[in-house]
Amino acid sequence: MNLTPSIREIADADIEAVIALWHAAGITRPWNDPQRDIVFARRDAHSTVLVAEIEGRIVASVMVGEDGHRGWVYYVAADPAMQGAGLGRAMMAAAEAWLVGRGVWKLQLLVRGDNDKVKRFYEHLGYTDTKSSCFQKVIAP
Template sequence: MTAASGIRSFRREDTEAVVALWRDAGLVVPWNDPYRDIERKLGVQPELFLVVEAESAGGRPGVVVGTAMVGFDGHRGWVNYLAVDAAHRGEGIGARLMAEAERLLMERGCPKLNLQVRSTNEGVIEWYRSLGYELDQAVSLGKRLIPDTPPTAP
């Protein structure tokens, strides 16, 4: 097993590894094209698109093992696409990503961080609770304004 290196901002050459990680983590759904989501994020606060990679032998950069897409709209902060490679879960990578997201949002004056978890994903809900997150008494609603095509390579 390799050690995870520091958190850094996404680079374009990370695209395929990030999409593969999201697919493996079950985050890609038919109505969201991950390539389009990456392009959208690169147009708005790209410095808040975080990745963690595992170091390969000799300390060279390795494979992407964690991601978080962070944003601040001036009222609330959001985290999307938090994912950790299954082989690296339990190493604290997700908690480090969330701590960095919180730090970056507080730096920007963000008073509250929101995130969404599928209601059926009880394990992840409990994990967020262990980090101090609570269920809000709110219902999430959504309306697709720009339809995505099925996921495709760029």
């Protein structure tokens, strides 16, 4: 079995498998519609969803985009049966390369305050806590 993932942009045929991966990895939230988020990320050249595939199966993902000033990542997920195999690191490297290819030099991401395991993962990759507060307001349904 070849365990080296092939990383590429999501295709229409991948959407169901990606959403299933997100649910299995526990990264979905009731207030975010994964289908809608995927459609929104694919609407133009400023964002996309990257997937890792091994032997025809989607095993990891990352949603990556840029806002004209910095890059952002969301939905970083790895198949729970394959966590610890380097898929998260590979997806973050792919997201970083996608952004660098567009001239973006700064990447930011959000981690829930109580998710110490994920904080350690990103710290291990060289990310630092900016000690910033994130505010939000839903302005449309």
